[in-house]
Amino acid sequence: TETSGALIHIAPVGAVQAATMFVDPLCPTCKGFHERLAIEGVMDKLDLQIVLFPLDDACNWMLDRPVHPGACVVSKAILCSDARAMGVLEWAYENQETIIATAKSEGGDAGVRALIAARFPDVVACIDKKETSLRLDKMLRFIVDNQLAVSTPQLFLGDQRLCDEDTDIGLAYTLRKLSPTLGALK
Numbered sequence: 661t662e663t664s665g666a667l668i669h670i671a672p673v674g675a676v677q678a679a680t681m682f683v684d685p686l687c688p689t690c691k692g693f694h695e696r697l698a699i700e701g702v703m704d705k706l707d708l709q710i711v712l713f714p715l716d717d718a719c720n721w722m723l724d725r726p727v728h729p730g731a732c733v734v735s736k737a738i739l740c741s742d743a744r745a746m747g748v749l750e751w752a753y754e755n756q757e758t759i760i761a762t763a764k765s766e767g768g769d770a771g772v773r774a775l776i777a778a779r780f781p782d783v784v785a786c787i788d789k790k791e792t793s794l795r796l797d798k799m800l801r802f803i804v805d806n807q808l809a810v811s812t813p814q815l816f817l818g819d820q821r822l823c824d825e826d827t828d829i830g831l832a833y834t835l836r837k838l839s840p841t842l843g844a845l846k
Contacts, residue, residue: 670706683812686759730762740783741780
C-alpha cells in the first residue's frame, strides 16, 4: 500500500479485481503486455494502481544509464494528465518508436516535450514542476520499499505477483486461476 497518493488509480465501471501494474511507458514489453491484457478483456475488469517505473537515468536514480531515454519526460506527462492518464500512457505505447528516436536525437528531452505538446498541450507546463518530480520519486521509492526488481512490466493481482513466465502463452489460464473474479476471458 502506498499512502501518499502518488500512484495512478484507474477504476473502470465494473472493475472486479484490485491490481497494481509497474510499467515504463517506453518499454516495448510493457506495450505488448498492455495490448494482451486489453485483448483478453482484462483491462476493463481491473481496479488498477499504475506505478510508473521509467527506465531512464534522468529521473530514476536506480540506473546508471538510460534503458529507455525519454521515459522520464513521458512519465511526468502521464502524471500531469489526471483523468486522462491511461490515454496518455496508451498514446506513448502507440508512439514508442518515434518518442525513443526523438529522445536519442539532438533534440533529446526537449524534442520529447515537443511531441507531448503537439498532442497534449495542457500537460506540458506541469512536466517540470517540482511536485511532479516528487510524485514520480515517491513511485520509485515505493518500488524500492517493496524490494521489486528493476524490471517492467510487473503485475500484481491483489498481493499475488504474476510471474514473468505467465505473461505469455499461459496468461489467460493464470489470470483465471489467480483471480476467479475476472470470470471468463476472451
